[in-house]
Amino acid sequence: MKTAFITGITGQDGSYLTELLLDKGYQVHGVLRRSSMIDRPRLDHLTRDPEIYGKRLFLHYCDLDDTTTLRRLLRDIEPDEFYHLAGQSHVGVSFEIPESTCEFTAMATLRILEVLRDLEKVPRFLTTGSSEIFGAPDIAPQTIDTPMRPVSPYGVAKSFAVNITRVYRDSFGMFACTAICYNHESERRSPSFVTRKISRAVAEFEAGRTEKLALGNLDVWRDWGYAPEYVEAMWLMLQTESAEDFIICTGQAMSLQEFLSAAFEHAGLNWRDHVEIDPRFIRPNEPVSLVGDPERATQSLGWTAKIKGAAVARMLVDADRKILD
Template sequence: MKTALITGITGQDGSYLTELLISKGYSVHGIVRRSSTTVRARLDHLFHREDIYNKRLFLHYADLADTTTIRRIMLKCTPDELYHLAGQSHVGASFDIPETTCEFTAMGTLKLLEIIRDLEQKPKFLHISSSEIFGRPDQSPQNEMTPMRPVTPYGIAKAFATQMVTLYRESFGLFACNAICYNHESPLRGESFVTRKITRAAAAIARKHQESVSLGSLDGRRDWGFAAEYVDAMWRMLQHDHADDFVLATGTHHSVKDFLDASFKAVDLDWQDFVKQDPRYMRPSEGTRLVGDASKAERELGWKAETTLPKLAELMVEADLQRIDASETKPAF
């Protein structure tokens, strides 16, 4: 049985990755930040399985800045693979909290690399990078050789972390990889992200719980894929015969308007009747023409994104409709 350690295990990718690894027979350890609440909805179904929780799934409290505790956790569970998913991941929020973004997204990655460097038993390491490292690229689509030109605090922090992973691989011989992920969404996406904000609104408007939704720019274009497929590529990267970097993307890009159209069509509504634009949600700087070339991942890992944007939006809206309907059927006491 292999052992994996996941930072950011309670996030969207962490929950899908946990399910994948457990299905493959792994023992999974996760690092979580201690807070006043113990509710971790994305993993709730696993917590309540007596054959899984505290038998094949274990949680440890630590903060990415707490290197002593993280080192202790790694010495205790001796992972074969370390998936680093944690960090401040909201691009828009990074303008409001740039120091926090850099501390956890950039320096948090470096601290993990330094811990691994000193371990006698070094786990294979995967860092989740982002298309935001490319910022405003001169070429489209982008691949693993595209120059980094980040234009957001989040993109800059990710570029630092990505280059550090490459440096430690080349300088210290670590099996360290970068998964350069383009936008990947799912019904588990956080509610502050535009895709989930849209699908929640479509579901709420369809159920007469909401009258409209306020958004920023509708012209931004992104390469949107399905998160459950992307974690499979992450796992494949650490099974590869050598450490390398891979772009994970669908190879197609769509505008926010396209996502709106697909989401509201899923409930037979016209988004233009319900959407208001609000300058408060406009970003000071934003990447453009971000679309990925994942041909290397297909060629070397046998991985290819399958879920199209209309299908992705539909399954997200359906999940939000189910949440609303479930809440309405709960007893009042």
């Protein structure tokens, strides 16, 4: 039985990755912030199962700046694989809290790598990057060789994490890699993100909501996929012979306006009747077009995104209809 260690286990990606690893026969350990709420809705179906929790799934309290506790846990558990998924993940919010974004997204990655390389048994390590590392790229689609030009504190923090992971791989011979994930959504995405904000509003408009949906710039292009497929790519990356960074994406560009239109049309609605543009939601510096090239992931990992763009929008609307019901 392989053992995996996950930071950010209560998040969207962490919860899907936990399910995937358990299905593959892993023992899974995850860490929680000491300030975490008792309710963990993305994991409740697992923690309430006596055949899983305490037998194959274990949760531990450990803040990412508490290296003493982290080191003790890793020495006791001796994981085969380490998935670092935790961090402040909201791009817009990073402009309001840039220091803590960099602390928990950039510096936490460095601290973890330092702890790992001192272990007697060094696990394979994966962290997640973001399309935001490319910022305002001159080319589309972006590849692993596209220069990093981040335009947000979040993007800067993620680019540091990508580069420091590469440094530890090259300098210390660690199996350390980054899954540079483009936008990937699901019903477990927080409603504070624009995709869930849209799908939830569509379900509410069907149910009689009258208040307008306020959004920012609609003329931005993104590469939207489905989160459960992306965590499979993360797992595949740690099964390869040697560590490499990969772009994980659909390769399909779609504007936010098109995503919005697909979500509303799925409910037989016209978004123009229900949406207003609010300057408060326009970021100080917004990448216009972020779309990745998935070819290397397809060739090397045998991985291809199946649910893309408009299909993601429709899936989220259906999920929010069920939640509202």
